[in-house]
Amino acid sequence: MKIEIDESRCKGCNLCTVGCPYKIFQAGKKPNRKGVLVPLLDRPERCTNCRLQHLYGRVLCGVCQMTCPDQAIRFRDEKSGEPVKVAIEY
């Protein structure tokens, strides 16, 4: 599972940057086609929900998705054959 930001909906309020406990969302630097500074994802493979939702069968954190006032953040399953990055924690 991976995090996806819908650029057509994001208004660049950066509310997601305060919610995430891993600080995965970082404030964007470059304006996109609409002139919105869409947040960047910093190593999104660390996300708890993305890693473990399949094991537990329920949403584990999902605070970014709930906080996003523009419904721009969603969790999506990878397509078959899509390369998956794995977080290694020491």
Next chain:
Amino acid sequence: MSYEDWFRQDRLPHIYCAGCGNGTIINCTLEAIEEMGWKKEETIFVSGIGCSSRAPGYIVTDSLHTTHGRALPFATGVKMARPGFHVIVFTGDGDLAAIGGNHFIHACRRNIDITVVCMNNQIYGMTGGQGSPTTPKGALSTTTPFGSVEPAFDLCELAIAAGANYVARWTSYHVKELTKAVKAGLENPGLSFIEARVQCPTNYGRRNKFKQVLDQVEHLRSHSMLRQKYLQHQERGDAVPDGTIVVGEFVKRNRPSMGVPR
């Protein structure tokens, strides 16, 4: 199934300003409804006029967008005509506390089986930032250019005094807690009132020293105090700092209510 199925995808993105907390409250409410497992055909959203009251327009269920302040009378009518339906009212502070204040008191007194989610942004956001009954003392708005001199309304205390069955208050920062509170309100028979403090970056934050949206959200986070802690403070006689937002479940009781399907 997730709460995203409840949105009208063709109407999104909505008209709220960047950083407005109303979208968060809609997410939380829809998530709570999704957890209840209600059908879309048997759920009705009612709203008045204002920023918050645009919310039902983005939800696939049947909805009523009614006159200013009169969301609760319309919701009462729906509930009386079809007691089997689930009625949820989205409303704002100007809608509920100022123009519909009397309707709110009487809806609490009658204890109709509806859930009221009040998005309290402490200002009339849509019409240009006029001061509302919940604007805190000293806050600037277009009608109070030298700072509001009147004390603000405490909607939760009002709802408790008028007789609502479930009363809770959270902010737009506390998404998980707010979802649980809305769910508890939906489960509880009788009028459930959930006040959600939201940030209004355009009309409130801009005039009140919150340059960024995140500053205002940080203010909501750092100034909220759990009700249990607040009561301990009161017992000990300690002073509570100014501007504290008391959050948590205020009351959960079982007064006789109207419109509960048998």
